Amino acid sequence: MSEKHKDDVTGVETTGHEWDGIRELNNPLPKWWLYTFYVTIVWCFAYWVVMPAWPYLTTEGWTYTKGAIGYEQRAVVANEIAAVHETRAEAMQRIAELPLPEVAADAALMELALGAGKAAFGDNCAPCHGSGAQGFKGFPNLNDDNWIWGGKLDDIHYTITHGIRWEAAPDTRNNIMMAYGRDGLLTRAEISDVAEYVLSLTNRAENAEAASRGEEVFASQCVACHGEGGVGNRELGAPSLNTAVWLYGGERADIIETVSNGRSGTMPAWGGRLNEATIKSLTLFVHSLGGGEDEAAPAMR
Amino acid sequence: MTDTALSLERLAAEAAAAADADPHGAEGERYTAVNSEKNRPLYASRVKVYPKLVHGNFRRLKWLVMAVTLAIYYVTPWLRWDRGPGLPDQAVLLDFPARRFYFFFLEIWPQEFYYVTGLLILASLGLFLVTSVAGRVWCGYACPQTVWTDLFVHVERFFEGDRAARIRLDKSPMSGAKLARKTGKHIVWLLIALATGGAWVFYFADAPTLAVQLLSLEAPAIAWLFIGLFTLTTYTLGAIAREQVCIYMCPWPRIQGAMFDEESLLVSYRDDRGEKRGPHKKGTSWEGRGDCIDCGQCVAACPMGIDIRDGMQLECIQCALCIDACNDIMDKVERPRGLITYDTFRNQERRKAGETPRLSILRPRTILYSVLILIVAAIMLFGLSTRSTLDVNVIADRNPLFVVLSDGAIRNGYQVKILNKEHEAHTYRVSLSGLDGAMLTRPALAGEEEALVHVPADSLVNARFFVSLPPARIAAEGGEAGFAFVVTELGSGREVMKYATFRGPAK
Ligand code: SF4
Numbered sequence: 133m134s135e136k137h138k139d140d141v142t143g144v145e146t147t148g149h150e151w152d153g154i155r156e157l158n159n160p161l162p163k164w165w166l167y168t169f170y171v172t173i174v175w176c177f178a179y180w181v182v183m184p185a186w187p188y189l190t191t192e193g194w195t196y197t198k199g200a201i202g203y204e205q206r207a208v209v210a211n212e213i214a215a216v217h218e219t220r221a222e223a224m225q226r227i228a229e230l231p232l233p234e235v236a237a238d239a240a241l242m243e244l245a246l247g248a249g250k251a252a253f254g255d256n257c258a259p260c261h262g263s264g265a266q267g268f269k270g271f272p273n274l275n276d277d278n279w280i281w282g283g284k285l286d287d288i289h290y291t292i293t294h295g296i297r298w299e300a301a302p303d304t305r306n307n308i309m310m311a312y313g314r315d316g317l318l319t320r321a322e323i324s325d326v327a328e329y330v331l332s333l334t335n336r337a338e339n340a341e342a343a344s345r346g347e348e349v350f351a352s353q354c355v356a357c358h359g360e361g362g363v364g365n366r367e368l369g370a371p372s373l374n375t376a377v378w379l380y381g382g383e384r385a386d387i388i389e390t391v392s393n394g395r396s397g398t399m400p401a402w403g404g405r406l407n408e409a410t411i412k413s414l415t416l417f418v419h420s421l422g423g424g425e426d427e428a429a430p431a432m433r
Numbered sequence: 434m435t436d437t438a439l440s441l442e443r444l445a446a447e448a449a450a451a452a453d454a455d456p457h458g459a460e461g462e463r464y465t466a467v468n469s470e471k472n473r474p475l476y477a478s479r480v481k482v483y484p485k486l487v488h489g490n491f492r493r494l495k496w497l498v499m500a501v502t503l504a505i506y507y508v509t510p511w512l513r514w515d516r517g518p519g520l521p522d523q524a525v526l527l528d529f530p531a532r533r534f535y536f537f538f539l540e541i542w543p544q545e546f547y548y549v550t551g552l553l554i555l556a557s558l559g560l561f562l563v564t565s566v567a568g569r570v571w572c573g574y575a576c577p578q579t580v581w582t583d584l585f586v587h588v589e590r591f592f593e594g595d596r597a598a599r600i601r602l603d604k605s606p607m608s609g610a611k612l613a614r615k616t617g618k619h620i621v622w623l624l625i626a627l628a629t630g631g632a633w634v635f636y637f638a639d640a641p642t643l644a645v646q647l648l649s650l651e652a653p654a655i656a657w658l659f660i661g662l663f664t665l666t667t668y669t670l671g672a673i674a675r676e677q678v679c680i681y682m683c684p685w686p687r688i689q690g691a692m693f694d695e696e697s698l699l700v701s702y703r704d705d706r707g708e709k710r711g712p713h714k715k716g717t718s719w720e721g722r723g724d725c726i727d728c729g730q731c732v733a734a735c736p737m738g739i740d741i742r743d744g745m746q747l748e749c750i751q752c753a754l755c756i757d758a759c760n761d762i763m764d765k766v767e768r769p770r771g772l773i774t775y776d777t778f779r780n781q782e783r784r785k786a787g788e789t790p791r792l793s794i795l796r797p798r799t800i801l802y803s804v805l806i807l808i809v810a811a812i813m814l815f816g817l818s819t820r821s822t823l824d825v826n827v828i829a830d831r832n833p834l835f836v837v838l839s840d841g842a843i844r845n846g847y848q849v850k851i852l853n854k855e856h857e858a859h860t861y862r863v864s865l866s867g868l869d870g871a872m873l874t875r876p877a878l879a880g881e882e883e884a885l886v887h888v889p890a891d892s893l894v895n896a897r898f899f900v901s902l903p904p905a906r907i908a909a910e911g912g913e914a915g916f917a918f919v920v921t922e923l924g925s926g927r928e929v930m931k932y933a934t935f936r937g938p939a940k
C-alpha cells in the first residue's frame with residue numbers, strides 16, 4: 133500500500149499511485165452519480181428475480197431461471213406473428229376465395245399477395261428455382277417468357293398445386309421425354325442427326341445433310357409432342373426447341389444427352405402442403421416476375 | 434424595497450444574520466463560498482446555495498432574455514404556417530409518424546437530415562465564437578438550465594424571502610408557516626415543470642388538437658409519458674439540482690476551457706484594484722488599500738456558490754450577477770463601478786505592467802470561427818436553394834442480373850423510385866436515353882399507360898421497369914452498357930436523369 137499523498141496545488145488527496153511522475157487526484161464522486169450507481173446495483177438484483185437471467189445445468193441439460201413474470205422472447209415473437217396473421221386473416225381469406233384476376237385487380241390485395249408470395253417463394257421454392265427465381269440447369273427460370281406448361285395465372289396455379297410428375301398427386305402434370313439412346317429406340321447416328329436438326333431450328337446447324345436426315349427422325353419420333361418445327365406444346369408439357377431458352381442446355385452435347393437419356397424432372401405438388409391463399413400469392417408473385425402471360429395476349433417482356 | 438434604500442448598516446445586519454445561520458460562515462468569515470475548495474470533502478452532501486437578489490443592468494438583461502427565451506419556447510408550437518390542404522399548418526413540427534420535419538418554409542425528409550446536422554454545426558460554431566469573444570454567454574444567459582433555474586429561484590424567493598430569510602427559514606424548526614411556504618413553493622415549481630413538459634409535446638403533434646385531447650384526457654399515452662418525463666427532469670434539474678447540473682453533469686464547462694484565451698472577455702474581479710481588501714468605515718481614507726470592502730455581496734449573489742475573487746473557476750457560468758452586486762456596493766461607497774467586470778486576462782496583465790488595457794476581438798481564433806460559420810452557412814444556403822423537390826433513384830435487379838428471353842433478347846429489371854416532395858400529385862413519364870434499340874416495358878397495371886407513373890403529393894412511388902435489348906444489339910454492347918432513365922414531369926416538363934447500367938452475358 134502506498135502512503136497517503138496530498139497534491140500541493142489543489143490540496144486533494146491522490147490515489148497513491150504514480151506513473152512517470154503523474155498522480156491521479158482522488159476527487160469525490162458526485163453524490164447523485166454515486167446514488168444512481170447504487171440504484172443500478174439494486175435494480176440488477178430485482179431484474180434477476182423478475183426477468184429470465186441465469187443459466188444453470190440440470191440433468192436434462194442447460195436451462196435458465198425463468199423469472200417471476202414469466203417473460204419469454206419466443207412467446208412474444210409467437211404472439212406477434214399470431215397477431216399479424218390475425219390482422220391479415222380477412223384479406224388472406226379473400227385472396228383464397230376470389231378468382232386470381234380479381235385479386236390482381238385489387239391494389240391492396242395484390243400488394244399483400246405479392247409480399248406473401250415473395251416470402252413463401254423464399255421458404256419453399258428458392259432451393260430449386262433460386263432465390264431470384266433465376267433457375268438452374270433442370271430447374272426453370274421463372275423470370276423469362278418461356279413456359280413449358282403455360283404462363284397464364286391459371287397455368288401457374290395448376291402447376292404449383294399439382295406439381296409435375298409428382299406421383300402422390302393424382303392430377304399432377306405428366307409427360308415423358310423418353311431415353312431414345314439408352315432404351316435403344318434410336319441409333320447413335322440418328323440421335324446425332326436429330327440433334328443437328330434441333331440446332332438448325334435456332335440456325336446453328338453445321339451439316340445441312342445431317343439436319344435433313346434428322347428432320348425425318350424428328351418427324352417420326354418427336355413431332356407428336358414438340359410439334360412441327362419444334363414449337364413445343366404446352367398442353368403436353370413439351371418444351372419449344374426453337375428459342376434461346378434451354379432447360380437442360382442448348383449445346384450439341386446437351387441435346388444429344390437429353391435425347392439419349394431422356395428427362396423427367398419433378399416438381400412437388402404444393403396443394404396439400406400450402407394453403408390456397410399462399411398458393412395464389414405464389415402464383416401472382418411468379419406471374420409478376422416478368423414472364424407472366426395475360427389471358428388474351430401472349431408473352432410480355 | 435429599492436436598492437438605494439438599502440443602507441450599509443442594513444447590509445451588515447443581514448450579513449450577521451446570515452453568518453449566524455450559515456454553518457460555514459461562523460468562523461470569522463461572514464460570507465463563504467459554498468463551493469470553495471475548503472468546503473469540499475469526499476462524498477460531501479451538497480451545501481445549498483442561497484443566491485441573493487441583485488438589481489442592475491445585467492439582472493435586467495437576464496430578465497429580458499428569460500422573457501424572450503421562455504416566450505419562444507411556449508409560443509413556437511402555436512405559430513401557424515399554411516402549407517396547403519392536407520398538410521400540417523404548424524410552423525415548427527416534428528412529425529415522427531409521417532417522418533417529416535417542418536420548419537416554416539422548410540420541409541425536411543429523413544434522408545435530408547444533413548440540413549439539421551448543418552444547423553447543429555452552425556450552432557456549435559456560433560457557440561465557439563461567442564465563447565472565445567465573451568466567455569460562457571450561453572451558460573450565463575440563454576441556457577435552459579440557467580433560465581429555468583433562475584425562474585425557480587425567483588419562485589423560491591417569492592415564497593421564502595431573500596437569502597437571509599431563506600437561510601433562517603431552513604434553520605428554523607418545522608412549523609405551520611414553514612410548511613405552508615415550502616409546500617406553496619413546490620407546488621408552483623411542479624406547475625412550472627408541468628407547463629414545460631406540457632409545451633414540449635406540442636412540438637411533436639398539432640398543438641391545438643393535442644391541447645384539446647390533453648384537456649379532455651384523450652391524448653395518446655406517449656404524450657402523457659413525455660409530459661411526465663419532462664416534468665420530472667425540469668423539476669429535478671431546474672428546481673432541485675440547479676448548480677449541480679452545471680458543475681457535475683454538463684460537459685460544456687469542460688469543453689469551453691479550450692475556447693477561451695487570454696483575450697476573451699470574462700467576468701473577473703480586478704484584484705489590481707480590489708486588493709488589499711478589508712472592511713471600510715465611512716469617511717475614512719481609501720489610501721493604501723483596495724476598493725473591495727469585503728462585504729461578500731458578490732458571493733451572496735452568486736447562483737453557483739463561488740467567490741469570483743478566487744479567480745476564474747470551472748463553476749462560474751458567467752451570469753454577471755456578481756457584477757451587479759458589486760456595482761451596487763461601489764455606488765454606495767462612492768468608488769467607481771467595475772471592480773468586478775467583463776475583463777480579459779491580458780488586460781489584467783497590461784494594467785499590472787502599466788500599459789493601457791485594450792480589446793482585441795479580431796484574433797486568429799475568432800476569425801477562424803467566423804470564417805467557418807460563413808462557409809457552413811454558405812453551403813447550407815446553397816443546399817437549401819438548390820434543394821430538389823423531385824428525386825429519382827434507380828436500382829437494378831441483382832438477382833437475376835439479366836434474363837434471356839425466348840427470342841434471345843436480354844432483359845434487365847429496374848426499380849425506379851420517384852420521390853415527389855411537392856404538395857400536389859404529379860404524373861411522370863419514364864423514358865430511356867442512350868441505349869439504341871432498347872425497349873422499355875412495365876409489368877402491366879390494368880388500365881394504366883405503361884410509361885406513366887402517378888405519384889401522390891409528398892410521396893414515394895416505386896415503379897418496376899424492364900429494359901430489353903434485341904439479340905442483334907447484345908453483341909454490339911458486349912457485357913454491359915450505360916444508359917439513363919429520364920423522368921419527365923408532365924405539365925412542368927421538369928426532367929431528372931438517372932444513370933443506370935444494362936448487363937448481359939459477358940462475351
Ligand atoms: S468584490 Fe465587491 S461585492 Fe465582492 S466583497 Fe468586494 S466589494 Fe463586496
Ligand code: SF4
Binds near residue numbers: 737739750
Ligand atoms: S461568480 Fe459571478 S458570474 Fe460567475 S456564476 Fe457567480 S455570480 Fe455568476
